Amino acid sequence: MTDFDPYRERRLFGRPLTLEPQATAVLVIDMLNDFCQQEGLLGNPDSLTLCEKQNQILNSVRHSGGRVVFVNEQHRPNLRPRSNFARRMSHSREGTWGSEVVASLKVEDSDIVVIKRRYSGFFDSDLDLVMRDCGLRHAILVGVLTNICVRATAHDAFFRGYDVVVPEDAVGAMSPLEQLSALYDISTHFGWVTTTAATVEALEARTPIENMDVVLSAAMNER
Amino acid sequence: MTDFDPYRERRLFGRPLTLEPQATAVLVIDMLNDFCQQEGLLGNPDSLTLCEKQNQILNSVRHSGGRVVFVNEQHRPNLRPRSNFARRMSHSREGTWGSEVVASLKVEDSDIVVIKRRYSGFFDSDLDLVMRDCGLRHAILVGVLTNICVRATAHDAFFRGYDVVVPEDAVGAMSPLEQLSALYDISTHFGWVTTTAATVEALEARTPIENMDVVLSAAMNER
Amino acid sequence: MTDFDPYRERRLFGRPLTLEPQATAVLVIDMLNDFCQQEGLLGNPDSLTLCEKQNQILNSVRHSGGRVVFVNEQHRPNLRPRSNFARRMSHSREGTWGSEVVASLKVEDSDIVVIKRRYSGFFDSDLDLVMRDCGLRHAILVGVLTNICVRATAHDAFFRGYDVVVPEDAVGAMSPLEQLSALYDISTHFGWVTTTAATVEALEARTPIENMDVVLSAAMNER
Amino acid sequence: MTDFDPYRERRLFGRPLTLEPQATAVLVIDMLNDFCQQEGLLGNPDSLTLCEKQNQILNSVRHSGGRVVFVNEQHRPNLRPRSNFARRMSHSREGTWGSEVVASLKVEDSDIVVIKRRYSGFFDSDLDLVMRDCGLRHAILVGVLTNICVRATAHDAFFRGYDVVVPEDAVGAMSPLEQLSALYDISTHFGWVTTTAATVEALEARTPIENMDVVLSAAMNER
Numbered sequence: 001m002t003d004f005d006p007y008r009e010r011r012l013f014g015r016p017l018t019l020e021p022q023a024t025a026v027l028v029i030d031m032l033n034d035f036c037q038q039e040g041l042l043g044n045p046d047s048l049t050l051c052e053k054q055n056q057i058l059n060s061v062r063h064s065g066g067r068v069v070f071v072n073e074q075h076r077p078n079l080r081p082r083s084n085f086a087r088r089m090s091h092s093r094e095g096t097w098g099s100e101v102v103a104s105l106k107v108e109d110s111d112i113v114v115i116k117r118r119y120s121g122f123f124d125s126d127l128d129l130v131m132r133d134c135g136l137r138h139a140i141l142v143g144v145l146t147n148i149c150v151r152a153t154a155h156d157a158f159f160r161g162y163d164v165v166v167p168e169d170a171v172g173a174m175s176p177l178e179q180l181s182a183l184y185d186i187s188t189h190f191g192w193v194t195t196t197a198a199t200v201e202a203l204e205a206r207t208p209i210e211n212m213d214v215v216l217s218a219a220m221n222e223r
Numbered sequence: 224m225t226d227f228d229p230y231r232e233r234r235l236f237g238r239p240l241t242l243e244p245q246a247t248a249v250l251v252i253d254m255l256n257d258f259c260q261q262e263g264l265l266g267n268p269d270s271l272t273l274c275e276k277q278n279q280i281l282n283s284v285r286h287s288g289g290r291v292v293f294v295n296e297q298h299r300p301n302l303r304p305r306s307n308f309a310r311r312m313s314h315s316r317e318g319t320w321g322s323e324v325v326a327s328l329k330v331e332d333s334d335i336v337v338i339k340r341r342y343s344g345f346f347d348s349d350l351d352l353v354m355r356d357c358g359l360r361h362a363i364l365v366g367v368l369t370n371i372c373v374r375a376t377a378h379d380a381f382f383r384g385y386d387v388v389v390p391e392d393a394v395g396a397m398s399p400l401e402q403l404s405a406l407y408d409i410s411t412h413f414g415w416v417t418t419t420a421a422t423v424e425a426l427e428a429r430t431p432i433e434n435m436d437v438v439l440s441a442a443m444n445e446r
Numbered sequence: 447m448t449d450f451d452p453y454r455e456r457r458l459f460g461r462p463l464t465l466e467p468q469a470t471a472v473l474v475i476d477m478l479n480d481f482c483q484q485e486g487l488l489g490n491p492d493s494l495t496l497c498e499k500q501n502q503i504l505n506s507v508r509h510s511g512g513r514v515v516f517v518n519e520q521h522r523p524n525l526r527p528r529s530n531f532a533r534r535m536s537h538s539r540e541g542t543w544g545s546e547v548v549a550s551l552k553v554e555d556s557d558i559v560v561i562k563r564r565y566s567g568f569f570d571s572d573l574d575l576v577m578r579d580c581g582l583r584h585a586i587l588v589g590v591l592t593n594i595c596v597r598a599t600a601h602d603a604f605f606r607g608y609d610v611v612v613p614e615d616a617v618g619a620m621s622p623l624e625q626l627s628a629l630y631d632i633s634t635h636f637g638w639v640t641t642t643a644a645t646v647e648a649l650e651a652r653t654p655i656e657n658m659d660v661v662l663s664a665a666m667n668e669r
Numbered sequence: 670m671t672d673f674d675p676y677r678e679r680r681l682f683g684r685p686l687t688l689e690p691q692a693t694a695v696l697v698i699d700m701l702n703d704f705c706q707q708e709g710l711l712g713n714p715d716s717l718t719l720c721e722k723q724n725q726i727l728n729s730v731r732h733s734g735g736r737v738v739f740v741n742e743q744h745r746p747n748l749r750p751r752s753n754f755a756r757r758m759s760h761s762r763e764g765t766w767g768s769e770v771v772a773s774l775k776v777e778d779s780d781i782v783v784i785k786r787r788y789s790g791f792f793d794s795d796l797d798l799v800m801r802d803c804g805l806r807h808a809i810l811v812g813v814l815t816n817i818c819v820r821a822t823a824h825d826a827f828f829r830g831y832d833v834v835v836p837e838d839a840v841g842a843m844s845p846l847e848q849l850s851a852l853y854d855i856s857t858h859f860g861w862v863t864t865t866a867a868t869v870e871a872l873e874a875r876t877p878i879e880n881m882d883v884v885l886s887a888a889m890n891e892r
Contacts, residue, residue: 177228
C-alpha cells in the first residue's frame with residue numbers, strides 16, 4: 001500500500017491565527033461569468049454554489065471593519081498574452097459580460113476591484129499596494145480555481161508575509177483530487193485551511209482559526 | 224466512481240516546444256544538503272536519486288550553449304523570516320553545510336548561483352534579471368520539491384513569459400499524490416511536462432518537446 | 447568657480463541606438479487633465495505645449511508598427527494611498543475629468559492604456575507584462591514631469607533592460623533646473639536623451655540615435 | 670531672471686516625522702571601495718568624508734534598537750548585465766576588494782547585507798523582504814550617489830510606503846548641482862530631507878524630523 005503522506009510526521013500546523021478584523025481583507029478571486037456561468041467561455045456552473053458561503057464571509061468582513069477586494073482576471077481586446085492563452089482559450093475580455101463578477105455576489109461602493117493579468121492576484125498588479133495602503137495583514141481567499149488562481153494568489157500573499165486563510169467550502173477546483181492536493185499544500189506550507197463557519201466566527205467572536213488537518217490518504221479512500 | 228478529471232476534455236496541450244539551446248537555462252532548485260541528505264535538517268534522501276538524471280540535463284545544457292543556474296534557498300543567521308519558518312523548522316542557514324549544493328552535482332565556474340528567500344526562485348531575487356541579462360527564454364526546472372519550490376518557480380517563470388519545461392524524472396515531491404497533482408497542474412496550465420531523455424534530445428537534436436498527458440485517474444489506480 | 451560636472455571626463459555616451467520600429471513603444475506619461483490643464487488639480491498648462499511634438503512621435507510609432515502606451519496615474523475614490531498623497535493633494539481620481547488624457551492627444555483603438563498608482567509606470571502595474579507580451583524592447587518616454595514620473599519610469603525601464611529614449615522637447619519638468627538635472631542623469635546613467643526630430647527620423651529612416659551631451663554648467667550660465 | 674522654482678507655492682512639506690527606533694532601518698548604500706577609494710574603479714574619495722556622519726547614525730540606530738542594512742551593488746564575474754554596464758565600466762565584481770564596504774564603516778554581526786544588481790536597492794533584491802521580516806517602517810538613507818543609487822532607492826522605498834529620511838550631510842553626489850536637485854526632488858516628492866544631527870536626535874530623543882526647505886535658486890546663487 002502506498003503511503004500518500006510520508007511527510008506527515010514532520011508537519012507543523014503552526015499557531016492558531018487570531019484575525020484582527022480591521023486588518024482583514026477577503027480576496028474574491030475570479031468569480032466572473034466566464035469562469036462560473038454555464039454560458040461562460042470557461043464556465044463551470046458548480047462555482048456558483050460557492051456564492052452562499054462567500055456572501056457569509058463578505059458580509060462578515062464588511063460588518064467587522066475589513067475590506068472586500070475583488071480580484072478579477074481581465075484581458076485587453078487588442079493584446080494577446082503569449083503565455084497566458086497558450087493553454088486556455090481567450091476569455092474574460094475587458095468590457096464583456098464574461099469579465100463581470102457574477103450577479104450572486106454584490107460589489108459594494110466600499111469594495112475594491114483589482115485587475116490581474118495572470119493567475120496570481122499579486123503578479124504585476126496593485127494588490128500588494130492596496131493591502132499596504134489599507135493596513136491589511138490577513139488575507140482570506142475565496143473563489144476559483146483552488147488549484148490555479150487561488151493557490152497562485154496564496155503563494156504570493158504568503159511570500160509577502162500576509163496571513164493566508166482558505167475556507168475550503170468557499171473555493172472550488174477542477175476536480176476533487178486537485179481540490180484536495182491544493183488544500184494539503186496550502187495547509188502544510190502557505191497558510192490556514194479552515195471552513196466558512198470558523199472564518200465568520202473568527203471575525204465576529206475573535207475565535208482563533210485552527211489549521212485543518214488535510215489528510216491525503218483517507219480522502220482518497222473515500223473516493 | 225469519481226471522475227478525477229472533469230476538465231480533461233477542455234485541455235489544450237499547446238504546441239510542441241522547440242528549444243533554442245543558447246536561450247535555455249536549467250534551473251536547479253534546492254538540491255541542497257538540508258533538503259536532500261539523510262543528515263539534512265529537512266532531508267529526504269530519495270532526492271539524491273534524482274542527481275543522475277539532473278546531471279544528464281546539466282551536461283547537455285552546458286555543451287549546447289545554455290546556462291546552468293543553481294537556485295538555492297538560503298536564510299541569514301540573524302534574521303528570522305516571519306512567514307517562511309512558521310510551518311518549517313529553521314534550515315539552510317547561510318554559511319552552513321546544509322545550505323550547500325549536494326556533492327553529486329557539480330557547480331562549475333560558468334554556472335550562476337541565485338539565492339532565494341522564499342519558495343519561488345523568482346520572488347524578490349535576481350533570477351529574472353539573470354534570465355534577461357543572458358537572453359534566456361526557456362527554463363528547464365529540476366530539483367525539489369515538485370509541489371512546493373519547483374512549482375512556485377514554474378508559476379513565476381510562466382507569468383513572465385518564459386517557456387517552462389519540467390522533466391518528471393528529475394523532480395521530486397513529498398508524496399506520489401503531490402507529484403502527480405503538481406505535474407498535472409503544470410502540464411495543463413504552466414508549461415511542458417516531459418522526461419529527461421526527451422529534454423536532452425530536444426537540446427542535442429532539436430526534437431520538439433511534446434507536453435505529457437498526465438492522467439489523474441489512471442495514475443491513482445496504479446498506486 | 448564651481449565645477450558643475452566633475453564627473454564629465456568619466457562619462458560614457460554609449461553606442462548610438464538603432465530602433466527596431468516593431469519593437470518600439472512610446473510611453474505617454476501622465477498627460478492628464480489634472481496635470482496639464484489650467485483647471486486641473488495639479489495643473490501646469492505649459493504641459494499642453496508638449497502635445498505637438500508628442501503627436502509627431504505617436505504618429506510615427508503607429509505608422510512604423512510600434513505600440514502607443516498611455517501610462518496614467520489614477521487613484522480609487524475609496525482608498526487613500528498613505529505615501530502618495532503625503533506631499534501632493536488628492537488628484538486624478540478614477541472616473542473624473544481630471545484623470546482623462548488631454549484632448550490634444552488621441553487615444554486610438556490599437557493603443558494600450560496602463561493604470562499606475564505611483565510615480566513609476568512600472569511599479570506594481572502591468573506595464574512590464576505589456577512590453578513582454580508585445581515583444582517591445584525600446585521605450586520612448588514622453589510626458590510630465592521629467593524629474594518625477596518620467597524619470598521614475600526611466601529608472602524602472604532601464605533596470606529591466608529596455609532601451610530608454612527621452613526626447614527632451616516632448617517632456618516637461620517643474621522648473622528649468624529640474625529639467626536639466628533629470629536629463630543629465632538620464633543621459634549619463636539611464637538612456638539616450640535626444641529630440642523629437644531625431645526620434646522620428648530613427649523610426650522612419652532607421653537613423654541611429656546619438657546620446658545628447660547634456661551640459662550642466664553651460665546650461666546654467668544661459669539662464 | 671529665471672524662476673528656478675515655480676512649483677514652490679504648491680509645495681507640501683508634510684507632517685514632521687517621528688521615528689520609532691525599533692522600526693527604523695538605516696540603509697547604507699554603495700559605500701564600497703570601488704566607489705569611494707582613490708584606487709576604486711569608479712572611485713570618488715570625497716565619499717570617504719561622509720563616513721564620520723554615517724557612523725554617528727549607524728551607532729545611534731544600533732543602540733536604539735533598529736537595524737543597519739548595507740546595500741551593496743555587486744556583479745557576477747561570469748555575467749555582464751547588458752543595461753547596467755552600457756554607461757559605466759565594469760566594477761564591484763563579486764569577490765574583489767572593490768566590492769567590499771570601506772574600512773571606515775564597520776559591518777557588525779547584527780547587521781544585514783543585501784546585494785543589489787541595479788541602482789535601486791529594492792529592485793529584484795530581497796531588501797523589501799528584510800524590511801517586512803524585521804517589521805521596519807522607516808528608512809534612513811546614507812551613501813552614494815545622492816542622485817543615482819540613493820535616489821533610486823528612495824523612489825522604491827517611498828512607493829512601498831516606507832518613510833524615507835535623507836540626511837543631506839551623509840549622502841554624496843557627482844556634483845553640487847546634482848546633490849541639490851536630488852535633495853529638492855526628495856524633499857518635495859519622496860520623503861524628509863534633514864541632517865545627521867537631527868536624525869540622531871530623532872532616534873535618541875524622539876524629536877520629530879522636520880522636512881528641510883531645499884531652495885533651488887538661493888543655492889545656485891551661492892555657488
